[in-house]
Amino acid sequence: MDKHKMSIRNTILILICIFTMPMIHSQTKSLPNWQSSHVYIDEIGTLTYTPDKQGNTIPDFSRVGYHHGAKSIPCYPVVKVITPLKGDNWKNIQMAIDEISKNKPGINGHRGTILLSRGEYKISKTIVISTSGIVLKGEGDNVNETRIIATGRHKYPLIEIKGEGKYQEVINSRVKITDEFVPVGSHSFRVTSADQFKVGDRIILFRPGTTQWIEAIRMNQIVERPGTRQWKADEYNLAFEREITGIEGNCISIDNPVVMQMEKQY
Structure with missing residues (x-):
C-alpha cells in the first residue's frame, strides 16, 4: 500500500449546523434492552468496541464534526430566514446560499447564517455549498422540527460541500x-x-x-x-x-x- x-492548500472551512436540539438523556441511567455484540455500553456507561477475528472494529466516529468536537459550534447571527414552500424547495434554499456566499467574510470568517424555520423542505436535487463561512441552521424539538427530504428518484447527496482547492x-x-x-x-x-x-x-x-x-x-x-x-x-x-x-x-x-x-x- x-x-x-x-x-x-486552498482549504475550505464550511460551518454546517443543521440541528433540532433533541432532549438528551444519559445512557448511563438505564441500559437499552438490546445491544450489539460489536459495540455496546458497559455497566459503567462506557462505549466499548469488540474486534472481530481479524481485529476489525466499528470505527470510532466521536471526532466527526466541527473541529473534531474540540471546539463548541459557534452561534452566529441569522442574516436570512427561509420558510417551507409547497413543492420543491431546492431553488429557494440554493438561491439563499448563493446570495450569502457573495457576502464579505468577517474577522472570524463568517459570511452569514441561514435559518430554515420549522417545517418540511422537499428538494429534488443536491444543495451545494462551495464557499466558506456559511452556516445552514434548522430549528425544532424533534417533534415539530426542520426536515429536509430528498424527493428525486435517483440517488444523490442531500447537501454537498466542496471547494476549488486540491x-x-x-x-x-x-x-x-x-x-x-x-x-x-x-x-x-x-x-x-x-x-x-x-x-x-x-x-x-x-x-x-x-x-x-x-x-x-x-x-x-x-x-x-x-x-x-x-x-x-x-x-x-x-x-x-x-x-x-x-x-x-x-x-x-x-x-x-x-x-x-x-x-x-x-
Whole structure:
C-alpha cells in the first residue's frame, strides 16, 4: 500500500449546523434492552468496541464534526430566514446560499447564517455549498422540527460541500505500509521509514483498487440487471486524509481511524 504525504492548500472551512436540539438523556441511567455484540455500553456507561477475528472494529466516529468536537459550534447571527414552500424547495434554499456566499467574510470568517424555520423542505436535487463561512441552521424539538427530504428518484447527496482547492503530493514522500494487515478501526500502522514525517503532518492513506481485490470480493460478478456496472480497479482507488499524532520508530499513529482495511496481498 502506498501512503501519500500531502500539502493541503486552498482549504475550505464550511460551518454546517443543521440541528433540532433533541432532549438528551444519559445512557448511563438505564441500559437499552438490546445491544450489539460489536459495540455496546458497559455497566459503567462506557462505549466499548469488540474486534472481530481479524481485529476489525466499528470505527470510532466521536471526532466527526466541527473541529473534531474540540471546539463548541459557534452561534452566529441569522442574516436570512427561509420558510417551507409547497413543492420543491431546492431553488429557494440554493438561491439563499448563493446570495450569502457573495457576502464579505468577517474577522472570524463568517459570511452569514441561514435559518430554515420549522417545517418540511422537499428538494429534488443536491444543495451545494462551495464557499466558506456559511452556516445552514434548522430549528425544532424533534417533534415539530426542520426536515429536509430528498424527493428525486435517483440517488444523490442531500447537501454537498466542496471547494476549488486540491491537495498536492509532496515529491518523493511516498512510503509503503509494511503491515500485512491493518484492520478497520486502527489508529496506527508501520511504514518502511518514518524519518521524513513529524507529528502534525497531514497525510493521505492510499488504498489502491486492484483487479485481484475486486475478484476476491466478486464485485466483477454482479448479477446483470438493467443499469448494472461491474467494478473496475481504477474506479476504486481510495484516499483518506489523516493527521499524524505520534511516531515511535517506524510506527505512525493517526488522529482518526482507518475505515478500510489495508491488506498487503492486494
